[in-house]
Amino acid sequence: MSLNIEDNEVDIVIAALRSDLTAFMEKWRPFFSRFHLIIIKDPDVEEDLQIPPGFDHQVFTKSDMAQILGATSINFTGHSCRYFGYLVSHKKYIISIDDDCLPARDNAGTLVDAVAQHIVNLKTPATPFFFNTLYDPFCKGADFVRGYPFSLRNGVECVLSCGLWLNIADYDAPTQVVKPNDRNVRYVDAVMTVPVRALMPVSGINFGFNRELLGPALLPGLRLAGEGKERWETMEDIWCGLCTKVVCDHLGLGVKSGLPYVWRGDGVDVRGAMDSLKREWEGVKLMEEIVPFFQSVRLPSTAVTAEDCVIEMAAMVKEQLGPLNPVFASAADAMVEWVKLWKAVGSQGA
Amino acid sequence: MVDSGLYGAVPSTPLLKDELDIVIPTIRNLDFLEMWRPFFQPYHLIIVQDGDPSKTIKVPEGFDYKLYNRNDINHMLGPKASCISVKDSACRCFGFLVSKKKYIFTIDDDCFVAKDPSGKEINALEQHIKNLLSPSTPFFFNTLYDPFREGADFVRGYPFSLREGITTAVSHGLWLNIPDYDAPTQLVKPLERNTRYVDAVLTIPMGTLFPMCGMNLAFNRELIGPAMYFGLMGDGQPIGRYDDMWAGWCSKVICDHLALGVKTGLPYIWHSKASDPFANLRKEYNGIHWQEEMVPFFQSVKFPKGCTTVQKCYIELSKQVKARLGKLDPYFNKLADSMVTWIEAWDEFNPSENMGAATAEVPNGPAQGK
Numbered sequence: 001m002s003l004n005i006e007d008n009e010v011d012i013v014i015a016a017l018r019s020d021l022t023a024f025m026e027k028w029r030p031f032f033s034r035f036h037l038i039i040i041k042d043p044d045v046e047e048d049l050q051i052p053p054g055f056d057h058q059v060f061t062k063s064d065m066a067q068i069l070g071a072t073s074i075n076f077t078g079h080s081c082r083y084f085g086y087l088v089s090h091k092k093y094i095i096s097i098d099d100d101c102l103p104a105r106d107n108a109g110t111l112v113d114a115v116a117q118h119i120v121n122l123k124t125p126a127t128p129f130f131f132n133t134l135y136d137p138f139c140k141g142a143d144f145v146r147g148y149p150f151s152l153r154n155g156v157e158c159v160l161s162c163g164l165w166l167n168i169a170d171y172d173a174p175t176q177v178v179k180p181n182d183r184n185v186r187y188v189d190a191v192m193t194v195p196v197r198a199l200m201p202v203s204g205i206n207f208g209f210n211r212e213l214l215g216p217a218l219l220p221g222l223r224l225a226g227e228g229k230e231r232w233e234t235m236e237d238i239w240c241g242l243c244t245k246v247v248c249d250h251l252g253l254g255v256k257s258g259l260p261y262v263w264r265g266d267g268v269d270v271r272g273a274m275d276s277l278k279r280e281w282e283g284v285k286l287m288e289e290i291v292p293f294f295q296s297v298r299l300p301s302t303a304v305t306a307e308d309c310v311i312e313m314a315a316m317v318k319e320q321l322g323p324l325n326p327v328f329a330s331a332a333d334a335m336v337e338w339v340k341l342w343k344a345v346g347s348q349g350a
Numbered sequence: 351m352v353d354s355g356l357y358g359a360v361p362s363t364p365l366l367k368d369e370l371d372i373v374i375p376t377i378r379n380l381d382f383l384e385m386w387r388p389f390f391q392p393y394h395l396i397i398v399q400d401g402d403p404s405k406t407i408k409v410p411e412g413f414d415y416k417l418y419n420r421n422d423i424n425h426m427l428g429p430k431a432s433c434i435s436v437k438d439s440a441c442r443c444f445g446f447l448v449s450k451k452k453y454i455f456t457i458d459d460d461c462f463v464a465k466d467p468s469g470k471e472i473n474a475l476e477q478h479i480k481n482l483l484s485p486s487t488p489f490f491f492n493t494l495y496d497p498f499r500e501g502a503d504f505v506r507g508y509p510f511s512l513r514e515g516i517t518t519a520v521s522h523g524l525w526l527n528i529p530d531y532d533a534p535t536q537l538v539k540p541l542e543r544n545t546r547y548v549d550a551v552l553t554i555p556m557g558t559l560f561p562m563c564g565m566n567l568a569f570n571r572e573l574i575g576p577a578m579y580f581g582l583m584g585d586g587q588p589i590g591r592y593d594d595m596w597a598g599w600c601s602k603v604i605c606d607h608l609a610l611g612v613k614t615g616l617p618y619i620w621h622s623k624a625s626d627p628f629a630n631l632r633k634e635y636n637g638i639h640w641q642e643e644m645v646p647f648f649q650s651v652k653f654p655k656g657c658t659t660v661q662k663c664y665i666e667l668s669k670q671v672k673a674r675l676g677k678l679d680p681y682f683n684k685l686a687d688s689m690v691t692w693i694e695a696w697d698e699f700n701p702s703e704n705m706g707a708a709t710a711e712v713p714n715g716p717a718q719g720k
Contacts, residue, residue, distance in 0.1 A: 107467065130558075130559055130560065130561075130645065131554055131558050131559065131560035131614075132560075132561075133522065133524065133560055133561060133563065133614055134524070134529065134544065135548060139546075141542065141543075141544070141545060141546055142529075142544070142546065143529070143531060143535055143539065143542065144531075144535065145529070145530050145531060145532075145561050145563070146530050146531055146532040146535075146561060146563070146591065146595070146634075147532070147561025147562075147563075147592070147594075147595040147598075147641065148532075148561055149641050149642055149645050150638065150642070151642055152645075162493060164493065164494070169494060169502075169503070169505065170505050170506050171503060171504075171505060171506055172505075172506040172507070172508075175503055175504065175506075179503065182501065182503070183501075184494065184501065184502070185501060186501055186502065186549055186550075187549070188495060188548055188549050188550045189546055189547070189548055189549070190546075190548040190550060194491055194555075195554075195555050195557075195558035196558075197555070197557050197558075198490075198491045198555035198556070198557070198558060199490055199491065200490065200491035200492075200493055201490075201493065201505050201506060201507025201508055202493075202507075203493065203505065203506065203507075231506065232506055235507070238506065238507035241507075257491070257493050284510060287507060287508075287509045287510075288509050288510070288511055291490060291509045291512075
């Protein structure tokens with residue numbers, strides 16, 4: 001199978017929550033420089049962005065967003081600004097990495113090309129219907145094991161590639177407070193398909209997806225009342241990932257998790273985490289309602305595109321979760337609004 | 351969960367030497383045990399000798415073991431001995447039946463001690479015990495794999511109500527060097543070796559099936575033992591090399607029903623011997639075709655109310671096998687009957703155990719409507 005990456009197939013979408021992107025982009029230069037970058041400046045950031053030369057990139061600011069979107073009820077500040085990037089991209093694949101992450105080193109000490117690994121994950125099949133105990137069978141040196149039905153060995157298209165993080169792992173605020181010095185040092189050399197009907201927390205820190213097929217399924221839906229700039233103060237990616245997995249399971253598309261790793265952050269602001277804890281108990285509590293809801297979603301057979309699925313789910317969210325908490329009603333509205341924006345802006349051209 | 355960060359030392363894994371039996375099927379000598387001596391010597395070994403019972407199997411000195419050959423199996427089980435395979439490593443399940451211990455570790459006699467990437471020898475048994483003694487998390491996938499391992503935890507977004515996990519019943523280990531491929535793959539890739547050490551243990555999600563390999567496997571016999579029947583394989587049977595697959599599918603659907611966990615990943619052993627792919631092809635031929643029906647069958651198994659123990663689930667499974675797979679081939683009628691025979695034998699040898707009843711009520715189960 002051809003794993004050549006065409007430069008014009010990929011957009012790298014970066015949410016700039018900090019103004020000085022110099023160190024970030026210099027470190028990623030070997031892996032980013034051949035691709036087009038869409039950089040979305042968080043509307044809450046006031047200073048101009050500092051971007052080193054030599055990158056083919058486009059920056060979108062608050063005023064660009066307002067001009068393109070018009071009036072919209074969706075809040076594109078903070079980490080959610082990246083969704084605007086998905087809207088304006090015309091490429092088949094999108095890779096998105098948080099701006100506080102740098103390339104990681106593998107067990108041999110080599111810098112990991114996270115972009116290339118995401119593309120490999122997206123261009124090789126996923127195998128959600130039966131678990132392969134040697135993990136990704138399409139990896140060099142691996143294969144399907146004895147007992148794996150041959151009819152399932154073609155796999156299905158992989159549309160979401162969820163990467164991981166060394167150093168500061170993506171823990172919630174309570175865990176950060178209890179284990180401020182814990183660092184993730186374990187490099188697990190595997191990619192695996194997340195089985196059908198298995199749900200998972202998708203982290204927005206480091207992932208890639210097939211925009212052509214998933215379209216509006218990657219959506220800014222759930223915004224916490226006290227959402228902040230730290231990852232443990234958000235649930236937007238978790239909500240988005242659950243929606244996406246349900247859509248993938250329904251449409252027979254695959255989701256992978258594992259490699260690539262990125263190196264994340266310098267330290268944990270324990271004080272900040274504790275403050276978050278006081279404010280963000282909300283997100284942790286909401287998960288108790290959110291997970292059983294998504295586990296119970298059954299989409300009708302008439303929903304044949306990602307867009308159909310999102311509209312169906314939005315209605316279910318409104319009906320079943322809406323009464324429990326106003327953030328859910330807002331999420332449902334945001335999902336519907338997002339599809340409208342997608343039709344108006346996102347589905348233009350290729 | 352122990353917070354190793356606050357208190358420093360991580361507690362050492364208990365040996366469980368009086369609670370665990372090591373079951374080894376063999377037709378040759380057991381020289382491989384020499385390499386395992388530092389790790390296996392404290393334990394009682396149950397050796398199930400397949401093939402010619404008049405052959406003497408040499409066991410290295412210093413091991414506490416009991417050996418059963420075909421004569422013993424026939425003598426102890428009488429007519430029920432028909433459920434134990436002949437000329438196939440599936441006979442190992444006889445060892446599970448006669449054991450009186452809480453845990454079983456089973457390993458093939460061509461499996462040696464592997465080394466981790468740092469060069470350290472891997473105590474596979476210790477890792478299996480760690481896996482079995484720590485909870486599983488099948489209801490939501492943790493992207494950092496086993497959250498109970500040192501240096502890992504549940505990631506952001508993982509519901510707190512699911513973080514206690516459930517009891518682990520099965521620990522499925524992997525193999526470096528000769529990978530466990532089927533015959534067609536072996537023929538196409540005779541030189542492929544598994545050199546990738548994946549430093550992870552993970553729970554297999556609820557509702558997901560997998561191909562369970564019996565080469566390097568441990569389980570809680572009290573919780574899931576009756577489901578670990580390795581089927582009718584080998585001599586006189588139209589199929590071979592699907593014994594562990596069968597036990598894996600049966601035990602996984604029962605584990606899912608009774609909310610017991612199944613883990614896969616570490617530990618690795620070093621698999622030294624590649625079996626003859628042409629012989630394997632002959633044995634697997636029917637299996638390769640039949641698995642196309644067997645897998646969908648297991649994926650759609652539902653247990654009625656009242657299946658609250660492993661034995662009840664297993665008997666129910668045997669009925670469904672007969673009803674739905676019987677039309678695929680008469681072999682499945684025989685297999686269904688032998689599944690019942692197995693449970694009868696199990697109950698005869700384990701009369702006071704009431705397996706699975708204690709796990710009927712699950713505090714951290716999945717949402718309704720799943």
